[in-house]
Amino acid sequence: MDFGGGDDIRFERKGKAGFVTLTRPKTLNAINHTMIRALAEALDAWRDDPDVDVVAIKAEGRAFSAGGDILDIYNAGLAGNPPVGFFADEYRLNATIARFPKPYVALIDGIVMGGGVGVSCHGSHRVMTENAQFAMPEVSIGFFPDVGGSYFLPRLGGYFGMYLGLTGNRIRCGDALWSGVATHTTRAEYLDGIVERLAETGDADLALREAFVPAQRETPEGVLEGIARHFSRPSLEEIMKSLETAASGDEFAARTLAILRSRSPTGLNVAFRQITAGRALDMDECMRMEFRILNRMLQGHDFYEGIRAAIIDKDGKPAWRPASFEEIEQSRIDAYFEPLQDGELPL
Structure with a gap:
């Protein structure tokens, strides 16, 4: 089946199921605009197809997918053509997946980050194998956990989502299952069987129940208690103060504090407010909020500087503006969340 994805994404109808395969393994299946448009078209067709269950x-x-095609975004932004249209279509796709009326099963075997999270973790069934690694690492490049991060991160247990969103740290399948990122875990060797059963029965619950293999949580209880204690604080400033107080006698607190201090002060403040606000918003409202933030980020400095330091020059020394948390002006953070004069994201 051809929905316009070219060689980057494949669509197949087998039995009672529609299958999507990301086919850019050399780029770790980075999500590009062509893939976004094609997947949106496929879902539009399959939503009303009575033969697709x-x-x-x-x-x-x-x-699975290591994120969006960051280099293209960087080059377009520096050329004076920030790819607002790419993000608008991506965010609309994320919202479409979240409201898709049929079971949407993400079979995640390997890295899933950023844009890859957006096309998987809003689905009704999120399956991870022992090879899966999940992260929302956007804060490490001066960005924010978008693609619906404001919706699903605050809904994870034990303030785990705030921790993941502010640090960008990776987790494996056991933590993903415990926290709610994943709905099921299995073994990679069972994925072909799951595909066959989905095609045969069209019943996602049955196929995944048959292949379910419980995964043990990886993060120790004491660390989870520390995450809940520190990241439940009502402001970013208080989170950091809590970590500072504990750092002298707590390796986790010291390590986490060092990570936060290395991040863009602007990006971290935006991410904290975004995740906090998302607790009270539905998915569509979250995507509109993220689109507001996105437009301001694409006009700013830290996002491009973060990409330069991590991917272009690879020096690992981003020069954030402002450089310190003490220099942050709340009015400038507020501006990221203001309505857009040129119109909100249409959903």
Whole structure:
């Protein structure tokens, strides 16, 4: 089936299921605009197709998807053409997946980050194998956890989502299952069988129940208690003060504090407010909020500087503006959340 994705994404109808396969393994299945448009068109067709009972998305290679095509975004922004249209279509797709009326099964075997999270973790069934690694690492490049991060991160247990969003740290399948990122865990060797059962039965719950293999939580209880204690604070300033107080005698607190101090002060303040606000918003409202933030980020400095330091020059020494948390003006953070004069994200 051809929905316009070219060689980057494949669509197939098998039995009672529609299958999507990300086919850019050399780029770790980085999500580009072509893929976004094609997947949106496929979901539009399959939503009303009486012969499609379930949709499943999977990927070739060692990664499910390591995120968006950051280099293209960087080059377009520096050329004076920030890719607002790319993000608008991506965010609309994220919202479409979240409201898709049929079971949407993400089979995640390998890395899933950023844009890859957006096309998987809003689905009704999120399956991770022992090879899965999840992260929302946007804060490490001066950005914010978008693609619906403001919706699903605050809904994870034990303030785990605030911790993941502010640090960008990776977790494996056991933590993903415990926290609610994943709904099911299985073994990679069972994925082909799941695909066959989805095609045969069209019943996602049955296929995944048969292949379910429980995964043990990786993070120790004491660390989870520390995450809940520190990241439940009502402001970013109080989170950091809590970590500072504990750092002298607590390795986790010291390590986490060092991570936060290395991040863009602007990006971290925006991310904290975004995740906090998302607790009270529905998915569409979250996507409109993220689109507001996105437009301001694309006009700013830290996002491009973060990409330069991490991917272009690879010096690992971003020069954030402002450089310190003490220099942050709350009015400038507020501006990221203001309504857009040129119109909000249409959903």
